Amino acid sequence: MPKKKKEKYTWAIGKPLPNLDEHSQAKHRIISDYIQRYVEVYMSNTSIEGLRLSIVDGFSGGGKYRDILTNETVDGSPFVILNAIKEVEERINKDRIKRRSIDAHYFFIDCIKQHTEFLKNEIQQSAFKKELDENIFLHTDIFARAAPAVIDKIHKRNKAQRCLFILDQYAYKDVPFNTVHYILEKLKGSEVILTFNVNALMNYFSEFDANRKALENIHLDQYIDWKRVAALKEAGKGRAAVQEQLANAIYRASGAKHITLFFVTPKSGLTYWLVHLSKVYRARDVMMSLHWKHSNSSFSHHMAEGIFSLGYTATETPGQSSFDLVTEFDFSTDAETRCIRRLSEDIPRHIFNLNEPIPFSFLVDQIGSYTPAAENQIRKALTSGLKNKELKILSSSGKYLNSANQAKAGDLISYNQKSIFVL
Helix, strand or coil: CCHHHHHHCCCCCCCCCCEECHHHHHHHHHHHHHHHHHHHHHCCCCCCCEEEEEEEECCCCCCEEEECCCCCEEECHHHHHHHHHHHHHHHHCCCCCCCCEEEEEEEEEECCHHHHHHHHHHHHCCCCHHHECCCEEEEECCHHHHHHHHHHHHHHHCCCCEEEEEECCCCCCCCCHHHHHHHHHHCCEEEEEEEECCHHHHHHCCCCHHHHHHHHHCCCHHHCCHHHHHHHHHCCCHHHHHHHHHHHHHHHHHCCCEEEEEEEECCCCCCEEEEEEECCHHHHHHHHHHHHHHCCCCEECCCHHHCCEEEEEECCCCCCEECCCCCCCCCCHHHHHHHHHHHHHHHHHHHHHHCCCEEHHHHHHHHHHHCCCCHHHHHHHHHHHHHCCCEEEECCCCCECCCHHHCCCCCEEEECCCCCCCC
């Protein structure tokens, strides 16, 4: 484990808590909101009586921090996860006579024994003490070594294998992407949320064998186009080259179908990504919607094939949040307008090039990882195409729709008029 992590994040019973920075609190809010939305989406059909879910925190720490601004004790990721499930379970059962249940298993992993001992002590003093060793399982080991047994346990638990892996590593070395690929391949209902310190890899990003070793160790090297990196660096776009190639390498190495990249920049320290990997569009859309909710942010669009990064930057003023990477896309109302306007141009071109009708669900699945838009913005762009008579949407009942807000998964979208696009 890197020495820096030991100094900054150390838990021991009876000792002072480590500090929690503003950017980490923002990250915890996103994780909490995502878990709750995950449950709400899966249980949106009120006839569903229960959900069986597993949540893995691969770098759990001791579960408590000191708020750097208020000096108060605040939750770390294990208690963020536990409380998120508790809150959403209460919400979905409001005003119900027959309760709906969330049968959740939690796996908290940390490689330092005194950290897991601290976490165990905190759980024993909390409202979750009865769940320890019943639904809450603590593992003292490095994530990559603990993962196979945890994956196997989830695989055997039920057929749906619904699970979230939250992998908040310190840098980039502790989550090899062959492990991520194995998670997504082995567990059909799996999703992965991980942090990745992109800036820490900047100095290693060259075609020399010695420098490429860092990428080989996490199984990304084979997905890097080194000729393109050299060309972009020569053109003065070295930083963009690293971001582009790493984003695509993570996407391809993981085996995921959808990816979002949330760009986090602390006040001090190196910039990192909060990455969400999934196999279904709905999961990506939920995460993307949360980025819009939590960000008044900037958006950097120099990722290849439209893969993007989003950004959280800690501000100079304590207690305030802003999001900044570049000034191209700030997640404001104006940014949403520009996003919809651009999609209104791009989607008709995309459908024209397909040369055949496409179901609505197929469209959002195809373009999901290549736009900052959530489904709400995609529907608005499609509605613009309907008004301009570039597109038409045929419902399953045989009627043409006037608005994409009514579009269902199987409704067919097709191009409506001949046009010449400048490609």
